[in-house]
Amino acid sequence: MKAKRTLRIARWETARSFGSVDRKTAVILLAIVLLLAALAPALVAVNPTPGADLYRVGVSDSHPYHDVVSQDRRLQAVDPRTSSLEEGTIDVLVTQSRVVVTETEKSQAAAGVLRESIVAYNDRLMARETDQAAAFPVTVTLSYAEQTNLVDYTGDTGQQSADGETDDSGSELGTTTDTAALQTTKTSPSGDQQTPTPTDGATDSSRTSSQESISGTETAGDSKETDTPGATTVSGGYSGRNTDDGPLSGLFGSGQAGTPSGITPPFPLESLLLAFAFLLPFNFVIQAYGSSVIAERINRRGEPLLVAPVSRGDIIIGKALPYFVGSLGITAGIAFVLGGSVRSIVAIAPIAALFIAATFVAGMLSRSYKELTFSTVTISVVLTGYAFLPAVFAEVHPIAAISPLTIVVNDLQGASVGVGTFVLGTLPATLSAGVLLALGAGLYREEDLFTRRPLPAKALDALAAPLRSRFRVGLWTALFIPFVLVAELMAVAALFVLPVSLSIPLLLAVLAIVEEVAKSLHIYAGYRRGRFKTDRSNAIVLGISSGVGFFLAEKILGITQLVGLPNLDIGRAAFGPDILGLSTIGLLFAPLLLHSVTAAISALGARESRNRYFIGLIFAALIHLAYNLVVVSSLG
Amino acid sequence: MIDVQGLKKQYGDVSAVRDVSFSVDSGDVFGLVGPNGAGKTSTLKAIAGLIEPTAGAIEVDGRKPGDTAMRKRLGFLPEESPLYEDMTPRSYLRFFADLYDVPTDRANERIERTLDRLDLDVRDRQVGDFSKGMKRKVAIARSLVNDPAVLIYDEPASGLDPLTTTTVVEFTRELANEGKTVIFSAHDLYHVESVCDRVGIMRDGELAAIGSLEDIRETFGDIEYRVYTDSKVDGAEQDGDRFVTTVGTMEGVETVQEQTRSAGGTVLDIRTRESTLEDVFLEITGGPD
Numbered sequence: 001m002k003a004k005r006t007l008r009i010a011r012w013e014t015a016r017s018f019g020s021v022d023r024k025t026a027v028i029l030l031a032i033v034l035l036l037a038a039l040a041p042a043l044v045a046v047n048p049t050p051g052a053d054l055y056r057v058g059v060s061d062s063h064p065y066h067d068v069v070s071q072d073r074r075l076q077a078v079d080p081r082t083s084s085l086e087e088g089t090i091d092v093l094v095t096q097s098r099v100v101v102t103e104t105e106k107s108q109a110a111a112g113v114l115r116e117s118i119v120a121y122n123d124r125l126m127a128r129e130t131d132q133a134a135a136f137p138v139t140v141t142l143s144y145a146e147q148t149n150l151v152d153y154t155g156d157t158g159q160q161s162a163d164g165e166t167d168d169s170g171s172e173l174g175t176t177t178d179t180a181a182l183q184t185t186k187t188s189p190s191g192d193q194q195t196p197t198p199t200d201g202a203t204d205s206s207r208t209s210s211q212e213s214i215s216g217t218e219t220a221g222d223s224k225e226t227d228t229p230g231a232t233t234v235s236g237g238y239s240g241r242n243t244d245d246g247p248l249s250g251l252f253g254s255g256q257a258g259t260p261s262g263i264t265p266p267f268p269l270e271s272l273l274l275a276f277a278f279l280l281p282f283n284f285v286i287q288a289y290g291s292s293v294i295a296e297r298i299n300r301r302g303e304p305l306l307v308a309p310v311s312r313g314d315i316i317i318g319k320a321l322p323y324f325v326g327s328l329g330i331t332a333g334i335a336f337v338l339g340g341s342v343r344s345i346v347a348i349a350p351i352a353a354l355f356i357a358a359t360f361v362a363g364m365l366s367r368s369y370k371e372l373t374f375s376t377v378t379i380s381v382v383l384t385g386y387a388f389l390p391a392v393f394a395e396v397h398p399i400a401a402i403s404p405l406t407i408v409v410n411d412l413q414g415a416s417v418g419v420g421t422f423v424l425g426t427l428p429a430t431l432s433a434g435v436l437l438a439l440g441a442g443l444y445r446e447e448d449l450f451t452r453r454p455l456p457a458k459a460l461d462a463l464a465a466p467l468r469s470r471f472r473v474g475l476w477t478a479l480f481i482p483f484v485l486v487a488e489l490m491a492v493a494a495l496f497v498l499p500v501s502l503s504i505p506l507l508l509a510v511l512a513i514v515e516e517v518a519k520s521l522h523i524y525a526g527y528r529r530g531r532f533k534t535d536r537s538n539a540i541v542l543g544i545s546s547g548v549g550f551f552l553a554e555k556i557l558g559i560t561q562l563v564g565l566p567n568l569d570i571g572r573a574a575f576g577p578d579i580l581g582l583s584t585i586g587l588l589f590a591p592l593l594l595h596s597v598t599a600a601i602s603a604l605g606a607r608e609s610r611n612r613y614f615i616g617l618i619f620a621a622l623i624h625l626a627y628n629l630v631v632v633s634s635l636g
Numbered sequence: 637m638i639d640v641q642g643l644k645k646q647y648g649d650v651s652a653v654r655d656v657s658f659s660v661d662s663g664d665v666f667g668l669v670g671p672n673g674a675g676k677t678s679t680l681k682a683i684a685g686l687i688e689p690t691a692g693a694i695e696v697d698g699r700k701p702g703d704t705a706m707r708k709r710l711g712f713l714p715e716e717s718p719l720y721e722d723m724t725p726r727s728y729l730r731f732f733a734d735l736y737d738v739p740t741d742r743a744n745e746r747i748e749r750t751l752d753r754l755d756l757d758v759r760d761r762q763v764g765d766f767s768k769g770m771k772r773k774v775a776i777a778r779s780l781v782n783d784p785a786v787l788i789y790d791e792p793a794s795g796l797d798p799l800t801t802t803t804v805v806e807f808t809r810e811l812a813n814e815g816k817t818v819i820f821s822a823h824d825l826y827h828v829e830s831v832c833d834r835v836g837i838m839r840d841g842e843l844a845a846i847g848s849l850e851d852i853r854e855t856f857g858d859i860e861y862r863v864y865t866d867s868k869v870d871g872a873e874q875d876g877d878r879f880v881t882t883v884g885t886m887e888g889v890e891t892v893q894e895q896t897r898s899a900g901g902t903v904l905d906i907r908t909r910e911s912t913l914e915d916v917f918l919e920i921t922g923g924p925d
Contacts, residue, residue, distance in 0.1 A: 300714060309704045309735065
């Protein structure tokens with residue numbers, strides 16, 4: 001494959017594709033693009049998230065926390081002199097040295113958000129600090145005070161404070177007579193002023209369920225305090241429910257209840273919109289690309305290219321490149337408008353490639369534009385489901401990690417993305433796209449390109465084409481692993497909402513079927529296309545080759561460990577260490593035996609007829625299911 | 637220049653080409669004729685490297701089909717004229733010239749000259765608006781953008797009107813006169829006969845006859861004697877105001893003469909006629925497609 005020729009074909013494809021659009025259509029398309037471009041910033045500016053200004057915080061302009069509240073879209077700063085907790089006009093009151101909350105769930109949640117916001121604010125300040133050692137050494141003294149009763153916040157409005165607290169003196173410790181409080185004392189090395197930052201009492205480990213006020217004090221050398229943000233003192237020490245367990249704790253088996261603050265935003269509308277914005281263009285691009293592929297085949301238009309001094313790879317990549325680059329260009333534009341980084345583009349590339357590769361195969365198999373339309377709609381639905389649905393749960397559920405779009409959503413929302421999340425999100429889609437391209441390329445020859453055989457027959461052609469030896473059976477089984485991974489991740493995503501008692505058996509059945517099909521379908525195709533001898537011993541050897549290929553390649557499923565999917569009940573059933581054969585030496589070869597035996601059973605059926613293959617496949621899947629159930633049961 | 641030995645092509649259970657062997661010398665025009673399904677197109681595609689032979693060996697100018705260097709020296713014209721209807725002839729031909737690494741100036745000059753020779757004046761309109769004959773000319777021009785040494789034309793005049801057919805056939809002869817090696821298939825045997833140096837007749841995937849036109853006639857053809865008389869004899873047909881009797885031997889001529897004299901008539905004329913390629917073709921293949 002030569003880049004020069006590939007680029008020539010890509011340039012030609014671009015010119016031809018754009019040249020075929022008449023002026024009226026071009027104007028309409030341009031208008032739609034401009035409209036979308038105009039709407040995107042408006043959408044961002046409007047910020048349609050229901051989480052915006054969710055909680056009102058009474059905090060004076062001069063208080064160090066005012067900046068914290070102002071910079072968090074979930075919080076709204078309210079003048080404490082004109083509002084009060086008991087009237088419900090604010091959810092949290094920040095006095096000079098205390099954060100006061102009520103017993104209401106909303107107030108608790110507001111305090112939780114405020115605390116998260118303070119942590120984030122401090123992190124941002126720290127990140128801007130050029131001298132990371134400037135804050136050290138720091139002495140932190142924790143003292144725990146026994147709670148006597150609940151805070152009496154009556155009358156603590158505006159400049160008011162709880163007993164024992166004065167508004168005009170920041171030097172007073174934030175402990176109150178009524179409140180269980182945490183004192184936090186920080187001492188700068190110089191003994192005088194310290195780097196002023198709001199603190200959140202993140203060191204607080206004295207949570208009790210009855211604590212209802214937040215207070216604390218920080219002294220800097222001479223305990224001098226000012227109201228400059230972060231100038232000296234801010235009290236920290238939060239006691240609220242549940243927040244330390246993280247937003248997911250209540251959802252996934254910790255047994256603790258969550259609060260609205262635990263899910264930010266409460267309904268992932270922003271994620272949904274962002275994911276939708278990134279996926280939408282692909283559905284248009286694949287229509288154009290699919291039409292281009294089938295146009296080559298109808299009336300044998302692509303035949304002259306096949307005798308030109310260019311390779312199949314030049315043609316395939318050259319013709320797909322404009323659509324791939326176009327997809328990335330559109331999404332890059334969207335990312336730019338929405339404030340995304342290069343990470344968004346890198347993350348979206350595998351999905352773009354998967355859309356293009358799947359459409360390429362569909363274009364190769366379809367006999368008409370009608371069949372192509374059916375195929376591309378199916379591709380849109382399946383891939384959109386794979387990428388879109390999990391991404392909606394970005395920041396909410398670890399299942400979101402299976403989609404590359406989650407990386408994009410996190411990037412746009414300023415959240416961090418771990419290596420594991422990045423690998424799990426992008427690798428399966430990348431590998432799947434590569435294998436699909438390879439399968440389609442196997443059909444890109446005169447004898448398959450221009451024939452009008454039924455779609456299943458051509459699919460069998462594609463599967464059988466690369467099977468030139470027994471070794472290749474195992475190799476291609478291994479290459480199907482990305483599809484297996486994608487299918488299993490989709491199954492996990494679809495079933496995780498069900499009760500565990502139902503979802504796990506269903507999932508195990510799906511896994512058994514998916515894996516057995518992946519191990520045997522190409523063997524069946526090879527038999528139907530006369531690639532193999534039909535004697536029994538050869539079928540067994542083919543099955544073993546396939547089983548070994550699957551056993552070795554399935555270790556890729558280990559990447560699910562990187563994002564903690566196996567920590568979920570359903571994730572453990574699908575990707576748990578025992579399923580992977582990693583737990584003990586004894587179990588190491590059990591999956592190898594299983595995969596080889598079941599693949600051989602399917603192969604024995606495949607060598608005879610389609611019906612025998614189905615019977616063998618069902619039998620193999622049942623054995624596989626039984627194995628899975630035993631392993632999962634042993635996990636408890 | 638082109639050497640085909642023991643070529644076989646199997647499509648599933650169907651044998652499209654069976655043990656076909658022939659060679660074409662440089663600068664020759666070789667015609668493949670045969671009914672539909674005889675294996676002509678499969679043979680040409682195997683030579684062009686479009687399909688992989690099930691068995692056998694092919695060499696074009698000493699190289700195997702599919703070899704990049706060989707492709708650069710090859711011009712292939714499929715049976716259809718598969719063009720992109722939204723492109724103009726110029727843009728279409730320039731793209732292919734680019735693929736064949738033809739320098740832009742030379743490509744432009746070659747394209748214009750070829751279109752002139754093919755008498756195609758409309759060059760900046762979309763091909764979709766063209767007649768079938770005009771599309772065929774564009775396809776032929778495409779096969780020449782790389783100035784190939786070997787031309788493989790599958791039914792170059794298929795479905796064209798007589799005038800365009802004549803243009804295309806004469807153009808093919810001109811190309812051969814320029815030293816290009818041409819191998820093509822055709823249904824129109826008259827044109828094959830008028831253009832080809834050698835001919836292969838295919839039937840059921842096999843090469844039933846091959847050689848120069850003279851050789852084939854000698855082997856498979858006949859000489860006919862047409863005896864024109866003014867009186868009707870056995871087997872005579874009315875031909876205007878006289879009768880004609882066709883016989884295959886001189887003995888047959890003498891018999892007609894005797895019968896005419898016995899009837900009191902006169903032999904007006906005796907003419908001989910050699911078998912045409914079409915006659916041979918019908919003889920070998922057993923009838924039309």
